[in-house]
Amino acid sequence: MLVSNLEMRASEEAAFAQGVKVEALMEVVGAAVAKIVNQFYPHPGRLMVFGGKGNNTGDALVAARLLVNRGWHAQFRCAFPEEMLGELPSLKLMEFRQSVLAQQNSPLHLSGAPLVVLDGILGIGTNGPPCMEICVAINQIHHLREAGAWVLAIDIPTGLDADSGLPSAFCVAADLTATVGFVKRGLVADTATNYVGRLALITLIELPPGKGDPAELITPCFLKHWLSPRQFNSHKGLYGRVGILAGSRCYPGAARLCVHAALRAGAGVVMLFLQEKLGLYLSMVASLPPEAIVLPIRSFNEIFQQCLDALCIGPGIEEEEGAEEILEIVRNAQMPTVVDAGALNIVSRQPQVLRACRGLRLLTPHPGEFTRLSPELAKLPRREAAEAFVSGCPAVTLLLKGARAIVAEMDTPPLINSTGNPGMGSAGMGDVLTGVCGSLLAQGLTPRQSASVGTWLCGRAAEIAIFSHGQSPQSLLAGDIVQLLGQAFGSLHQGTY
Known part of the structure; x- marks a missing residue:
């Protein structure tokens, strides 16, 4: 099913009204993102996490914490001062840094190791073109990708409109987009292909379906x-x-x-x-x-x-x-x-x-x-x-x-x-x-x-x-x-x- 911004938010609100906890979903999404990284890069490498203020950043930090526990060496870059992070992302940043501290004595064997970038800056909750701070972060991701990094966008590439699929003047070009809950309509628009890259769906069974577009993404769960x-x-x-x-x-x-x-x-x-x-x-x-x-x-x-x-x-x-x-x-x-x-x-x-x-x-x-x-x-x-x-x-x-x-x-x-x-x-x-x-x-x-x-x-x-x-x-x-x-x-x- 393909959903719009409004349909996705309605599904989330219905799930939260039934007692689903935001932090629990964040842990599920982060674990799925970490699994996707391991699917494509089974041997640990370097991880660069880009975040903003909201829960997308929390998802990325959960994934980073789990990857650090598997031997990845990770850094976090926030587009804003860290004190502007929301409550849950702040908690996940603390947990991430604790895992990094626990790893400090582990040996570094990173010669030739892959560099993976997580785009956790913006999700579907933001409208309009990115602000200057976000544009700076997008530009940094662009340069890392040009230098050989593999970019994974969480839910939607920062700067892409989730409904229309139109990119803003500054937009992350991802190698893979791991969309959460349902596929957003804009992700499969012709104009979005070069920004979305490979598309993966993180299914959250807690989210009830909305009244979306009946088109389906072909996934193993759909096929097997x-x-x-x-x-x-x-x-x-x-x-x-x-x-x-x-x-x-x-x-x-x-x-x-x-x-x-x-x-x-x-x-x-x-x-x-x-x-x-x-x-x-x-x-x-x-x-x-x-x-x-x-x-x-x-x-x-x-x-x-x-x-x-x-x-x-x-x-x-x-x-x-x-x-x-x-x-x-x-x-x-x-x-x-x-x-x-x-x-x-x-x-x-x-x-x-x-x-x-x-x-x-x-x-x-x-x-x-x-x-x-x-x-x-x-x-x-x-x-x-x-x-x-x-x-x-x-x-x-x-x-x-x-x-x-x-x-x-x-x-x-x-x-x-x-x-x-x-x-x-x-x-x-x-x-x-x-x-x-x-x-x-x-x-x-x-x-x-x-x-x-x-x-x-x-x-x-x-x-x-x-x-x-x-x-x-x-x-x-x-x-x-x-x-x-x-x-x-x-x-x-x-x-x-």
Whole structure:
């Protein structure tokens, strides 16, 4: 659920009226923030905490105290004289400093250690542009981030409007925003993406829901009930047969990535269909994992003769290859089908086929492909465009890729992904996502579920690659995502943020 400032305050007031204590919530939020820091940086480093006057500062100080107890070395900078702190933040500052004093005799091993900055300056209780003291603090955070610090904003980046998502002239650009209770509407606005960064939701069960926007953030808590544990007497026949129509002479790697991803995502049988005239059969068989099946075909329409639970079509397919046959598959295939890349570009010539599909379709366009599918809608804000696109297309689920991927279906609240990083803006990522989504479809998930789980898993795998496997936003490859899908599944089941 997305909430406005007023709706969030009403939920808090209702909780406090029922006896919930502010300090108790502060401890819960601080513990969650500390857990998020540990999720991304499991080895202690340096911590810089920026605070203002209010309870956001108290949340940050609780997190800092807990991190100090785990070996982090922390400092606190207040934008105002410390005597201006509220009662609870003052108490949490005293407790934080006691933990720092207790740590003084511990050895320092900080060479090459990460620097994490906590933005606890302002929460949603402040309106208007930041004052001069806050602007100075924001500027300090900016310079630290430019020097390599990783910035976590608590609840909302200081300087960002929680309702509109518009940044002020001085606004914290966070690498991750840990929003509290519910997701504020402004955090998922297109204008906020570069300031919010990765989005995590700290759920407070004590807060009763308000009358918010029914859109949901995709989180492990939201997803994990869709992935039941496998029974001990499992066999491949239980987990579906997915067919893949992908690859060409110019783009053989797209087929390889899609097949690898489908296997790693758990499908029982993965079959790659290759046109004989391409002459790729021997080289593809040699380069694919032995678990894959590769079948030569003369025509794309031979797919109708196969017994499949799901189909992926499009990665690496060149538009001049069998366009009419691809349109026929999109229109008439009865199995759920992921439509991507070259197939999307072919559909963009006759988008009316999407209103008459005989089976369920999951479309996975990046912004350029979406512009070709619907030039007019592409001018709208992303969420509005996604919802308008699926209107009147009951068989279509749209996964609009991008920094904040959106899953939309007709007459259903949209879902907004939380994971990922800038390293995913590289070739082959969409091929991997298509394979994962097709694999999940074959295992019995709906298109909406497959799109949600798939985009979360790929984003989480990208995070693991950078924070735990030595990659960077510049070096991250689509193949890294495939190799780390297992750890991403583990993160989902463990309930990470």
